[in-house]
Each structure stands twice: as C-alpha cells, then as structure tokens.
Amino acid sequence: MSLLSVENLNQVYTDAYTHEEMTAVGNVSFDIPEGQFISLIGPSGCGKTTVLNIVAGFIRASGGSVMLAGKPISGPGPDRGVVFQDFALFPWKSVEANIAFGLKMRGVDKAERKRRAREVIELVGLSGFEAKYPHELSGGMRQRVGVARVLATEPTMMLMDEPFASIDAQTRRVLQQEVLRIWEQERPTVLFVTHDVDEAIFMSDRVIVLSSRPSAVQADIEIPIPRPRTWSDVYADPAFVRIRRELMAMLGVDDDEKGS
Amino acid sequence: MTGIALRPSREPLSDSGRRQLARRRARLSSAAWFLSPFVVLVALWAVLVPALDVSPRTFPSLASVWAVFTSGVTDGSLWTQVFASLARVGAGTGLAIAIGVPFGILMGISRGVSGFFSPLLRFSVALAGIAWIPLATLWLGYGTGAVVFIVFNAVFFAVVYTTMLGVRQISTSLLRAARSLGAGPGRMFVEIYLPGAAPSIVTGLRMGMGFAWRGLIAAEIIATSSGLGYTLFLARQYYETDVIILMMITIGVLWLLMDRFLLAPLERRTVERWGARRQVGT
Numbered sequence: 123m124s125l126l127s128v129e130n131l132n133q134v135y136t137d138a139y140t141h142e143e144m145t146a147v148g149n150v151s152f153d154i155p156e157g158q159f160i161s162l163i164g165p166s167g168c169g170k171t172t173v174l175n176i177v178a179g180f181i182r183a184s185g186g187s188v189m190l191a192g193k194p195i196s197g198p199g200p201d202r203g204v205v206f207q208d209f210a211l212f213p214w215k216s217v218e219a220n221i222a223f224g225l226k227m228r229g230v231d232k233a234e235r236k237r238r239a240r241e242v243i244e245l246v247g248l249s250g251f252e253a254k255y256p257h258e259l260s261g262g263m264r265q266r267v268g269v270a271r272v273l274a275t276e277p278t279m280m281l282m283d284e285p286f287a288s289i290d291a292q293t294r295r296v297l298q299q300e301v302l303r304i305w306e307q308e309r310p311t312v313l314f315v316t317h318d319v320d321e322a323i324f325m326s327d328r329v330i331v332l333s334s335r336p337s338a339v340q341a342d343i344e345i346p347i348p349r350p351r352t353w354s355d356v357y358a359d360p361a362f363v364r365i366r367r368e369l370m371a372m373l374g375v376d377d378d379e380k381g382s
Numbered sequence: 383m384t385g386i387a388l389r390p391s392r393e394p395l396s397d398s399g400r401r402q403l404a405r406r407r408a409r410l411s412s413a414a415w416f417l418s419p420f421v422v423l424v425a426l427w428a429v430l431v432p433a434l435d436v437s438p439r440t441f442p443s444l445a446s447v448w449a450v451f452t453s454g455v456t457d458g459s460l461w462t463q464v465f466a467s468l469a470r471v472g473a474g475t476g477l478a479i480a481i482g483v484p485f486g487i488l489m490g491i492s493r494g495v496s497g498f499f500s501p502l503l504r505f506s507v508a509l510a511g512i513a514w515i516p517l518a519t520l521w522l523g524y525g526t527g528a529v530v531f532i533v534f535n536a537v538f539f540a541v542v543y544t545t546m547l548g549v550r551q552i553s554t555s556l557l558r559a560a561r562s563l564g565a566g567p568g569r570m571f572v573e574i575y576l577p578g579a580a581p582s583i584v585t586g587l588r589m590g591m592g593f594a595w596r597g598l599i600a601a602e603i604i605a606t607s608s609g610l611g612y613t614l615f616l617a618r619q620y621y622e623t624d625v626i627i628l629m630m631i632t633i634g635v636l637w638l639l640m641d642r643f644l645l646a647p648l649e650r651r652t653v654e655r656w657g658a659r660r661q662v663g664t
C-alpha cells in the first residue's frame with residue numbers, strides 16, 4: 123500500500139511582472155510505499171522543489187492530485203516533517219526549544235517535551251548543546267537540529283529539500299550516514315530532493331529522475347544495495363557504479379567527473 | 383588601565399579576559415568622548431556669562447541654575463515634575479506598544495490589511511506628534527489625557543510601521559517550518575511573528591520615543607499644569623531664565639539617560655540574540 127501517491131501533478135507559474143505562464147512541472151506521477159526512502163533528482167529548475175513544496179502543502183498544485191494515506195493534502199501539517207536547505211531554525215529559541223517546538227504546538231506538556239527532546243538530541247548526537255542558540259552552531263550541527271526537530275514529532279513522512287547542500291563535503295558524508303542510521307531505527311517514509319547523484323543512490327531505496335522542464339518522470343530506479351550502508355562499502359559496490367553511470371548519462375553529466 | 387598597555391603582548395591573557403578588558407576600555411573612552419563637548423560647553427558658560435556681564439534676563443549664570451537645581455532636588459519639586467512627565471511617557475508608550483505591535487503584525491501578515499491602511503499610515507506619520515495637540519485637547523480636555531495621547535500617537539505610528547517591516551523580513555522557510563510543525567494562527571503570532579519582528583519593533587520603539595519625547599514637551603506646554611514642559615513655559619512669564627535652562631537641561635539629560643541606558647541596550651540585546659538570522663538565512 124503506498125503512503126504517498128502523486129498523480130498527474132502539474133504546476134504552472136505565472137511571472138509576477140510579465141504575467142507570462144511557465145509550466146514547471148508537466149505531468150509527474152509516482153508512489154511511495156510506507157517506509158521507503160525515495161530520492162528525487164533531475165536537472166536544475168526542473169521542479170523538484172516545487173513537487174516537494176506541493177507535497178508539504180506550502181503551495182497548491184495547478185493540477186493533479188497528491189494523496190497521503192488516501193487523503194488529499196490540504197496544507198502543511200505535522201504529519202509531514204520538512205527539513206530545509208537553509209535549516210530554518212528559530213534563531214530566538216535554544217536547540218532544545220527548537221526541537222520541542224512541534225510537540226509544544228501539539229499541546230504536549232513540558233516535562234514530556236523535555237524528555238522527548240533529550241531523547242532525539244541524543245539520537246542526532248547533539249548532547250551538551252541543548253541550551254545553545256542556532257547561531258552558536260556549525261552548519262552541520264544546525265542541520266542536525268533541523269532533522270531532530272522533525273524526528274521529535276514522529277511524522278509519517280519526512281520531506282527534505284537538499285538538506286546538505288550548504289554543508290561542507292566532509293560533514294555532508296558524515297550527516298548522510300547519520301541520517302541513514304537514524305532512518306533505519308525509525309523507518310519514516312522519506313522524500314529526499316537532491317542534485318547529488320551519489321547522495322541519491324547512497325541514501326535511497328529508489329531514485330526518481332525528473333526530465334527537464336516541463337518535467338515528467340524520466341526514470342524510476344531501484345537501488346539494490348544492501349543496508350546498513352557505509353560510504354566505503356557503497357563506493358565499491360558494482361551496483362553503485364552501474365547505477366551512477368546510468369544516472370549520469372541520463373542527466374547529461376560527464377562521467378569522469380565526481381557527482382557534485 | 384595603564385597596566386594593560388605595559389603588558390608584553392606575548393603574555394598569556396585568557397581570551398574572555400582580554401575581551402572584557404577591551405570592552406571596558408572601549409566603554410570608558412566612548413563615555414569620555416560623549417561627555418567632552420558638554421564639558422566644553424559648561425566651561426564656556428561658566429567663563430563667558432560673568433566675563434561678558436550677561437543680564438540674568440537674557441541668560442542665567444551657572445551658579446543660579448545650580449541653585450535652582452539643588453533647591454528643586456531638596457524640596458522635591460523637580461522630582462515631581464520629572465515624575466509627571468515620565469509617567470505620561472510611560473503610559474502613552476505602553477498603550478502604543480499594546481495596540482501598535484498587534485496591528486503592525488497584522489499589517490505584516492496580510493497584504494490586504496497593509497494595502498488598505500498604508501496610505502493612511504503614511505499620511506499620519508507626517509502629522510504624528512504636535513499637530514494632533516488641538517484635536518487631542520478638544521477630545522480629551524486640558525490635562526494628562528491629551529498629553530498621553532500625543533505620546534501614544536508618536537510611538538504608535540513608528541511601532542506599527544517597523545513591526546510591519548519586521549514581520550515581512552521573517553524568512554519564508556521559517557514561516558513554513560513553523561506551520562508544518564503544526565503552529566496555528568495564534569501560535570504563529572506569539573511564537574514566530576512577535577519574536578521574529580522583535581529587533582525591528584525595538585528599533586521602532588526607540589525612534590518613536592524620540593518623537594514622543596519632543597511631542598510630550600510641546601503638549602505639556604499647551605495642555606497641562608504640571609511636568610517639565612509646563613514648568614519650562616511657565617518660567618518664561620517670570621523671566622526665570624535659570625528655571626528655563628534647568629528644564630531644558632533636564633529634558634535633554636533625561637532623554638539621553640533613557641536612550642543610553644534603556645532603549646539602546648534593549649535594542650542591542652535583541653539584535654545580538656537574533657544576530658543569527660543573517661547567518662541562518664544565507
């Protein structure tokens with residue numbers, strides 16, 4: 123049974139000045155079964171963020187349907203936790219208060235909020251930083267808070283839009299493994315947008331490739347690499363090498379270049 | 383202070399210790415710089431008025447102003463006037479914040495609301511302050527009510543405007559994050575819009591209180607029988623230039639104290655705590 127089902131999704135933007143219409147998302151359909159980790163990749167500007175924002179309920183689609191657990195999406199909600207590229211932490215709240223925010227909104231009492239927040243803080247490796255403010259943290263740590271804030275509310279789905287794009291390459295590798303480790307414990311359903319082919323393969327059960335604008339699903343590829351995965355294992359896996367070459371060709375990226 | 387300058391640069395001094403010393407030194411020197419023009423002015427006053435034999439009807443001597451000051455302090459009359467004025471500023475400002483901040487947030491959230499009120503707001507900003515005194519006295523009579531209204535008026539428009547700008551500067555992803563974590567309109571107001579706009583609100587408050595302070599003096603001259611402005615104006619009838627000058631100094635000094643020890647630190651602290659926004663937003 124698929125948890126999320128996107129059908130014939132279509133998004134037309136109207137330019138605010140010229141009033142010209144532009145079809146960003148042409149016709150996109152895909153399903154995500156419960157507990158799967160799915161990556162969405164595609165050329166820049168093909169509408170990956172748009173699709174994610176529609177699923178998140180931030181924008182309303184021009185056409186098509188998005189169903190979560192059989193119900194149409196009608197706005198943002200805590201059943202879909204969003205991890206943002208720019209972290210979007212509340213600068214006036216401590217790490218712990220940021221992470222407990224969703225629980226507070228749900229009316230969970232203070233003691234329970236604290237307990238749960240501490241649990242998640244431990245899980246993402248932020249112990250000792252509970253009382254710090256976002257600007258006192260490194261980029262990598264900030265995104266740990268971003269992930270923890272979503273995990274704390276135990277959403278049915280996690281949506282991530284290039285969550286590691288503004289983090290340095292080394293920390294990114296660490297965070298990717300960390301997020302996978304956490305994912306394996308909690309098994310939320312994940313829609314993960316990235317432009318990094320390696321990252322998409324490493325993280326996902328399936329990679330969905332969108333064509334350039336107006337976009338449609340160009341390919342839907344299973345990743346048969348066993349879990350738990352580590353970067354050193356995955357790099358050596360023949361399936362990784364094969365799928366990577368395939369995806370690079372599809373995206374028109376030169377193959378002897380490392381996926382950015 | 384001098385010991386620090388002599389310290390060899392290699393000698394270990396903890397980072398926080400050094401920063402603290404540097405900060406203290408900076409603060410002292412900025413205070414000295416701040417006071418120096420006033421010192422020069424007072425010195426000139428002390429020398430020139432007797433030297434040129436200026437009539438007390440034109441300008442008082444330093445000694446006579448000092449005498450008025452000490453008698454006002456000892457019999458408490460100066461404090462009474464100061465307190466009367468400060469209470470009016472406090473009441474007007476409190477009201478302006480209580481109404482202006484929520485209204486400003488509403489303007490920041492809704493294009494419709496801000497579109498409708500913006501022209502009115504801009505029109506009123508030009509008038510904010512003393513232009514309202516005639517109407518204020520007609521509506522509220524001669525008394526504290528009219529003065530509080532003038533203060534309210536000055537702070538209100540500044541606060542509404544900067545609150546609106548502050549709300550608009552909150553990044554889209556922050557608003558989306560809060561909503562997707564389940565924040566309803568009420569929660570958004572308290573948890574996101576209010577703290578998100580806080581640095582901007584405080585800036586507006588500081589600006590508005592500057593207008594209000596000037597408006598207050600003018601309103602007191604016209605509409606009341608107590609307070610610094612009233613005393614200032616009353617003295618003119620008796621050619622008491624010493625009282626006039628003392629009131630002018632008190633008005634200026636009170637504003638400087640309020641700005642330097644209340645508003646500026648408040649502004650600095652909010653912006654510092656929120657300073658992250660610039661980095662986080664990139």
Ligand SMILES: Nc1ncnc2c1ncn2[C@@H]1O[C@H](COP(=O)(O)OP(=O)(O)OP(=O)(O)O)[C@@H](O)[C@H]1O
Pocket residue numbers: 135136137146164165166167168169170171172173317
């Ligand atoms: N609010 C908007 N108004 C008008 N056009 C928009 C808007 N949002 C996105 N677009 C346009 O829609 C297209 C798809 O944008 P989107 O951000 O979804 O692409 P993307 O695949 O996420 O790109 P990237 O890989 O660069 O992040 C782009 O051409 C973009 O300019």
Ligand SMILES: [Mg+2]
Pocket residue numbers: 170171172283
């Ligand atoms: Mg994008």
